[in-house]
Amino acid sequence: MSTAQHEPWWARAVFYQVYPRSFADSDGDGIGDLDGVTSRLDYLDRLGVDALWLSPIMVSPMADHGYDVADPRDVDPLFGGLAAFERLIAAAHERGMKVTTDLVPNHTSSQHPWFQEALAAEPGSAARNRYIFRDGRGPGGSEPPNNWQSVFGGLSWTRIVEPDGTPGQWYLHLFDAEQPDLNWDNPEVFDDLEKTLRFWLERGVDGFRIDVAHGMAKPPGLPDTDVEMRPRMLSDGDPRFNHPDVHEIHRNIRTVMNDFPDAVTIGEVWVFDNASWAEYVRADELHLGFNFRMVRAEYDITDIRDAIENTLAAAALENATPTWTLENHDVVRGPTRYGGLVQARAMALVTLTLPGAVFVYNGQELGLANVELPDEALQDPTWERSGHTVRGRDGCRIPVPWSGDTPPFGFSTSTDTWLPMPPEWAALTVEKQSGDPDSTLTFFQRAIEIRHTRPEFTGNRIEWLDAPRGTLVFGRGDAGLLCMLNTNDRAAPLPDGELILASAPLIGGKLAPHAAAWLVSSVDPRR
Known part of the structure; x- marks a missing residue:
């Protein structure tokens, strides 16, 4: 990372992910929208966040709640249209808050004009070459072109009916059948993406979170694979993801972004080999990349320390900014995943200690847990595509109270x-939580304020200190800041120092079970 005086705004930012349909509804249709977000900006300002990340707001049939984009250069009327977005941008910028949006370059909606044109065209046509159409295998082409599976379950291929009414080619969709993959070997695809990038950047967007940033590029010939097709976007040996050609796409995106030097790109990169992950944040590719090691870590001292060490090591390979997140719209919420709210608060304090950018998911600051919904309420396409064996992600997407x-x-x-x-x-x-000194909301407000204002939250390195079994202690930078996490069922003695925040009240001067604390030591405990 660069020195503090030359750091870009995003290098230490706290981002707040807004899932728009679940944040605030301004028009009474039961679905959140952008004017709803604007109406709650004062709340987000009080929380202390630096930037918003909006999940998809573009025109979409909503088969995958906006990740199936039919028009990437307009806002869906469900969210209030482009005028509502412009109101949000202006109001956020008035408060000094940045706004980033989701970008979905791997695929489009099946309702996108390009795909509709492809369905009406002939095999081998220019229209079909924007997507990945292939003849089938077996008698009459009745079998899919390869054995790839969809991330959402089932085949990653769907067969179409040709314009003459006969069974025809198959098209690739790594996700839902209503999300056909684009052919990134076709230059026309990037040319259109460049139009999209400039459209939003010229309207004041401060950057993009790039969906499936390790996707897009596919191996030549689309060969069969004996790698298990897991229902996640992990890349270890999986030919669907992390093909080397994806980096040329990111370099092209960065070329456009360089015309807007204050804007940021943030990649969704489900890659866990440190060297491979670091390639995405080279100086001419992404500015930031999500490293999901902390999301995958169990509530276990060894696992947590390993996640922190590897995240920092991966970023350091390219002198990049590390990122930290515990929740988003795709994963089980922290209180459910870690076994309770007290553990989730402790983990939040750990991540807010670390150098780099931190991402908070809407409702995380309230301590919301996953919700078990009845079958009839489930909407995630995973539920249907898995034959009702995988319940999907709806439980972490419940509207904010x-x-x-x-x-x-x-x-x-x-x-x-x-x-x-x-x-x-x-x-x-x-x-209920506002003004309550013991609430999770107040805890998050205080933690973010301290992170922003205390001089101890500087420096880009951490150092592990000796700690009792079941705890970890590390120092941040050179200013004496310490963080301690206690995963034991009993209280643990704190290191010497001034306590500035704890995720739970102390017990007899000791750190409570499953709590974390920040301290400032006047004496460097490493000496």
Whole structure:
């Protein structure tokens, strides 16, 4: 990382991921929208976040809730259209808050004009060459072109009916059948993406989170694989992802971004080999890359330390900025994953200690857990494609509770919200937690404020210190900042120093079970 005086705005930023359909509904249809986000900017300002990351808002049939884009250069009316987005950008910038949006370059919606044109065209046509169409194998081409599986379950190929009414070619979709993969060997595909990049950047967008940033490029010939097709986007030996040609795509994107030097690209990179991951954040590729080691880490001292060490080591290979996140719209929420809210608060404090950029997912600051929904409420395409064996991601996407004692808790004027809200969230609303010194919301506000204002949160290195069994202690930089995590079921003695924040009240002067703390030591404990 560069020195503090030359760091870009995103190098130490706290980003807040807004899942727009679940954040705030301004028009009473039960689905969140952009004017809803604008109406809550003062809340986000008080929380102390530096930037927003908006999950997809482009025109979409919503087969995968916006990750199936039919028009990448317009805002879906469901979210209020382009005018609502321009209002949000202006209001956020007035508060000094940056706005980044999702970009989906691996695939389009099957309703995109390009794909509709391809369906009406002949095999081998220019229209089909924008996507990945292939003849089938077996008698009459009745079998798919290879054995690849969809991330969402089932085949990654769908056969079409040709314009003459006969069974025809197959098209590739690594996700849902309504998300056909683009052919990135076709220069026309990048030319169109460049138009999209410039469209949003010229309207004031401060950057992009790039969906499936380790996708796009496919191996020549699309060979069969004996690698297990897991229902995730992990790349270890999986030919669907992390092909070397993807880096040329990112270099081309960076060339466009260089015309907007204050904007940032953030890649969704499910790659776990450090050297391979680091290639994505070379000086001429992505500015930031999500490293998902902390998301995958168990609530275990060895696992957590390994995740931190490897994340820092991977970033250091290219002198890049590390990123940290515990939750997003695709993973089980922290309190459920770690076994409780107290553990989730402790893990949040650990990540907020670390150098680099931190990402918070909407509702994380309220301590929301995953919700078990009835079968009939599930909407994630994974549920259907898996033959009702994988419940999908809906449980972490429930709308945010704002106020009141019953659903919809101020999220909407309609009780018919797009996903049902549990009545027990009455105790977790923003209204209930605001001003409560012991609430999770107050804890997050205080932690982010301290991270931003205390001089000890400087330096780009950490050092591990001796710690009792079941705990870890590390120092940040050279200013005496210490972080301790206690994963034991009993309280643990704290290192010497001034306590500045703990994720749970101390017990007899000791760190509570499953809690974390920040301290400042006047004496360097490493000496």
